Structure formats: C-alpha cells, structure tokens
Amino acid sequence: xxxxxxxxxxxxxxxxxxxxxxxxxxxxxxxxxxxxxxxxxxxxxxxxxxxxxxxxxxxxxxxxxxxxxxxxxxxxxxxxxxxxxxxxxxxxxxxxxxxxxxxxxxxxxxxxxxxxxxxxxxxxxxxxxxxxxxxxxxxxxxxxxxxxxxxxxxxxxxxxxxxxxxxxxxxxx
Amino acid sequence: xxxxxxxxxxxxxxxxxxxxxxxxxxxxxxxxxxxxxxxxxxxxxxxxxxxxxxxxxxxxxxxxxxxxxxxxxxxxxxxxxxxxxxxxxxxxxxxxxxxxxxxxxxxxxxxxxxxxxxxxxxxxxxxxxxxxxxxxxxxxxxxxxxxxxxxxxxxxxxxxxxxxxxxxxxxxx
DNA sequence: GCCGAATATTTCATTCAGCGAAGGATCTGT
DNA sequence: ACAGATCCTTCGCTGAATGAAATATTCGGC
Numbered sequence: 425x426x427x428x429x430x431x432x433x434x435x436x437x438x439x440x441x442x443x444x445x446x447x448x449x450x451x452x453x454x455x456x457x458x459x460x461x462x463x464x465x466x467x468x469x470x471x472x473x474x475x476x477x478x479x480x481x482x483x484x485x486x487x488x489x490x491x492x493x494x495x496x497x498x499x500x501x502x503x504x505x506x507x508x509x510x511x512x513x514x515x516x517x518x519x520x521x522x523x524x525x526x527x528x529x530x531x532x533x534x535x536x537x538x539x540x541x542x543x544x545x546x547x548x549x550x551x552x553x554x555x556x557x558x559x560x561x562x563x564x565x566x567x568x569x570x571x572x573x574x575x576x577x578x579x580x581x582x583x584x585x586x587x588x589x590x591x592x593x594x595x596x597x
Numbered sequence: 598x599x600x601x602x603x604x605x606x607x608x609x610x611x612x613x614x615x616x617x618x619x620x621x622x623x624x625x626x627x628x629x630x631x632x633x634x635x636x637x638x639x640x641x642x643x644x645x646x647x648x649x650x651x652x653x654x655x656x657x658x659x660x661x662x663x664x665x666x667x668x669x670x671x672x673x674x675x676x677x678x679x680x681x682x683x684x685x686x687x688x689x690x691x692x693x694x695x696x697x698x699x700x701x702x703x704x705x706x707x708x709x710x711x712x713x714x715x716x717x718x719x720x721x722x723x724x725x726x727x728x729x730x731x732x733x734x735x736x737x738x739x740x741x742x743x744x745x746x747x748x749x750x751x752x753x754x755x756x757x758x759x760x761x762x763x764x765x766x767x768x769x770x
Numbered sequence: 771g772c773c774g775a776a777t778a779t780t781t782c783a784t785t786c787a788g789c790g791a792a793g794g795a796t797c798t799g800t
Numbered sequence: 801a802c803a804g805a806t807c808c809t810t811c812g813c814t815g816a817a818t819g820a821a822a823t824a825t826t827c828g829g830c
Contacts, residue, residue, distance in 0.1 A: 438736040442728050445739050448746040452622065453629040454648060455750050458673040459757040460626075466760055470787070475627060493807060500631040505788045507809055512787095529796045529807045549759070553752040555615050561745055563607075566614040569742040572731055573621040577628050579726040584632040586722070587639055643816070666778060678817045680780055685816095702778045702825045 449576060463546055468516070472499055474546070476509055480519060480533050481543050489532040491524070518542065622749060636719055641689070645672055647719070649682055653692055653706050654716050662705040664697070691715065 457471075464474040479498050483490030490498075492506045499506070510533060513519045518539035524530040558566065630644075637647040652671050656663030663671075665679045672679070683706060686692045691712035697703040731739065 434736075438739070439728070441736045441739040441743070442731055443724075445731070445743045445746065446724060446727055448743045448750065449625065450629075450651075452746055452750040452753065453626050453633075454651070455753045455757070456622075456626040457630055457648075458671075459753050459760070461673055462757050463760050472787085475630075478623075478627075491807085492809095500634055501787095502789055503808070504790085504810080508787070527797070527807085531808065550752065550756045551616075551619060553756055554619055554749055555612070557748045557752045558615060558618075558745055563611040563614045565738075565741055565745070566611070566618050568734075568738055569745055570614070570618045570621045572734060572739075572742055573618065573625050575730045576727055577621065577625045579723065579730045580625065580628045580632050583723040583726055584628070584635055587632070587636050645816085664778080665780095674816095675818060676779070677781080677819085681816070684780095700778085700826070704779065 445572075449573075459550075467542060467545075469512075472501065472505075473509060473512060474542075475499060476513065477518060477535075477539050477543060480513075480535055481539065483533075484535040489522075489534055491530050491532055493530070495533070513539070618745075622746075632723075640715060640718075642685075645674065645678075646682060646685060647715075648672060649679075649686065650691060650708075650712050650716060653686075653708055654712065656706070657708040662695075662707055664703050664705055666703070668706070686712070 460474055461471045464471050467474075469477075476495055476499060479495060480490055483494075492503070492510060495501075495506050495509070496503050501509075510519065510521065510531075514521060516538075518536055519533050520536055522532045522534055524532050633647055634644050637644055640647075642650075649668055649672060652668060653663055656667075665676070665683060668674075668679050668682070669676050674682075683692065683694065687694060689711075691709055692706050693709055695705045695707055697705050
C-alpha cells in the first residue's frame with residue numbers, strides 16, 4: 425500500500441516518529457486538562473464552565489455572540505446542562521443573558537469584565553511560559569508545527585464524529 | 598533577554614507564530630477533551646475513567662504498576678474519588694487490585710484484557726487518521742515538532758503547579 | 771517486641787453537575 | 801389563526817467528587 429517497499433527501515437523510522445508525536449500530543453492534552461481543572465477549581469468554577477468562558481469570549485470578541493444552543497454542541501453536553509452552566513456564570517457575574525431581537529427564542533450570552541479578566545489570568549502566565557519555552561526555536565519550525573497541530577485537530581474531530589454516530593451511513597435525516 | 602533589539606518586526610513575527618501555535622494547541626486540547634468524553638460515554642465510562650485506564654496501561658506495560666496514590670496526583674483528584682473510580686473499573690472487569698508484597702499498605706492496579714482492548718479501540722482508529730494526516734511531513738520535522746510539544750507540556754505542568762500551590766515559597770526543596 | 775506517629779487506602783454523608791422527559795415561548799408555513 | 805418545528809428552561813433523578821473520619825500497615829524510638 426505504501427507504493428515504495430524498498431525502504432522498510434525508513435518507513436518504520438517515520439512511523440515511530442509519528443507515534444512519538446502522537447504520544448507527546450496525548451500527554452499535552454492530559455496535562456492541559458488537569459491544568460484547566462485546577463485553575464477552574466481555584467476560581468470556584470468547573471472544567472466546563474471555564475471552557476464555556478473561552479467560547480463565549482471568542483464569540484463576543486468576534487462580534488458574533490454565542491447562544492446556549494451553540495455551546496451545547498461546542499462542549500458536547502446536553503441542553504439542560506448548558507442552562508445550569510449559564511446560570512452559574514450569570515450568578516457569578518461573569519456573563520449576562522440577552523434576548524436576540526431577531527429571534528426571541530434565542531438567547532445570546534455576552535461576557536462581563538470579570539470573565540475577560542479570568543481569561544486573561546488564565547492565558548497570560550501560561551502564554552509567557554510557553555513563549556520562553558520555545559524562545560530558541562526557529563519561527564519556520566513553529567509555523568510548520570502549527571500546521572501539523574491543526575491537521576491533528578482535524579483528525580480528532582473526524583474520529584469524534586465517527587464515534588458519535590457510528591451506525592448512520594446515509595439516513596438519520 | 599532578546600539581546601538583539603534591531604529586528605523588531607522579526608521578533609513580532611516570531612511572537613505571532615508562537616501565539617498561533619498556542620491557539621492551535623488550545624483548540625487541539627479542547628477537541629481532544631470532547632472526543633475523550635464522547636468515546637468514554639459510548640463505552641459506559643466517564644472522562645476520568647478513560648484517562649485513568651491510559652495511566653494504568655502505561656504503568657502496567659512499563660513493568661511499574663501504578664497505585665491509587667499515584668493516580669491521585671496524575672488525575673488531580675482526591676483520594677476518595679480514585680477509590681470509586683477503581684471500584685468502577687474493577688466492577689466492569691477492566692482492572693484488578695493487588696496488594697504490593699513489599700508494602701502491604703499499597704495497592705497496585707493491574708490491567709485486564711478488556712481494558713487493553715478498550716485502549717486499542719481508542720488509539721488505533723485515531724492513530725491511523727493521524728498517520729495519514731501527516732503522511733507528507735518530513736520525519737526530521739516531526740521529531741523537532743515532538744520536542745517542541747514536549748517542552749510545551751512541561752510549561753503546562755509548571756503553570757499548573759504554580760496555580761496549585763501559589764503560596765509555598767520554601768517547601769518542596 | 772511494643773507503642774505512637776506516619777502513610778496508604780477505604781468508608782460515610784453530602785454536594786453538585788449532567789441527563790432524560792416534559793413544558794412554555796417563539797418562529798415558520800399554509 | 802392554527803399546526804408543527806425550534807430554542808430554551810424546569811423538574812426529578814443518577815452518579816461522580818468532596819471533606820472528615822476510619823481502617824490497615826509500616827517505620828522509628830525505647
């Protein structure tokens with residue numbers, strides 16, 4: 425299937441390099457997950473609450489405020505969980521609900537300053553550490569890595585969709 | 598720390614490259630987190646249960662079986678949560694408790710075949726997708742990128758420890 | 771060899787996030 | 801205006817994680 429079978433050791437070496445990269449990314453994900461949890465807990469929030477703030481922040485700053493329904497698919501939770509989540513954030517003063525004037529069924533979630541501050545507190549120290557960590561890496565290498573990570577992210581979403589709906593080849597609609 | 602201040606645009610470009618990389622890694626983490634949750638739920642487990650299986654798998658295969666106490670720090674949960682977690686996995690037949698003969702206070706957690714199968718089901722399809730995704734990337738590039746990801750992981754753990762224990766200046770030697 | 775401190779895991783009662791089912795409000799098509 | 805679909809919320813419940821206390825085992829002093 426490889427097309428060229430005259431270089432087995434080279435293929436094997438590349439496969440091992442890919443496996444190492446996958447393992448490194450997996451470890452990064454696990455450690456990041458723990459970090460998010462620790463940070464969220466230190467600020468009286470849950471893991472999903474903090475991730476929700478990230479999405480809400482991105483939505484607000486891009487001029488396209490997010491709705492509970494979108495959060496539902498972003499976080500992979502059920503609708504009632506999102507209601508409770510937004511209740512918690514609103515109760516803590518981090519966000520505010522607003523009715524969409526065009527579609528009064530929909531609710532837009534707008535960030536409050538404290539949520540922005542929370543996002544800053546989360547990102548800035550970690551970002552500084554990361555910048556220092558790769559200070560000696562060539563910029564082109566960094567760009568190549570970014571591209572690879574984006575592709576890997578795409579692979580994850582594909583695998584997730586395949587797991588989420590494994591037995592719906594063409595119907596379901 | 599830059600030493601050279603005569604190339605501001607080059608520094609700015611590199612900083613932007615780093616920021617892009619950080620953003621890509623963040624998105625990768627978020628999507629991976631959702632994927633883990635979806636996969637775990639599809640197999641009747643929770644997020645932490647699956648992550649625990651990963652650590653237990655690694656411990657068992659490295660000939661150094663993990664203990665509940667180690668899982669406590671690996672997953673960032675409390676000790677009682679680990680007891681319940683191992684209870685669930687043991688009840689589902691995925692792991693088995695064994696007392697450490699040298700230190701009979703300790704309990705070692707050993708994998709059962711079903712847990713190995715679960716880990717395989719999780720990794721193999723995703724791994725195949727990822728291998729295909731980076732099929733056109735040079736092996737040397739991949740190795741350099743892996744090193745960067747490992748450093749980033751280290752940065753995350755440092756940031757986590759700083760958040761976890763922000764007021765212990767002289768302790769941990 | 772025995773007693774008390776320290777370590778590792780478990781049990782107990784409680785809290786809280788998330789799910790499924792049902793409900794209320796609003797938009798769309800006719 | 802009415803029926804159906806869509807979006808969000810409320811209600812009752814399951815289950816995972818927590819802090820405090822209990823149990824079992826090892827280590828140090830005498």
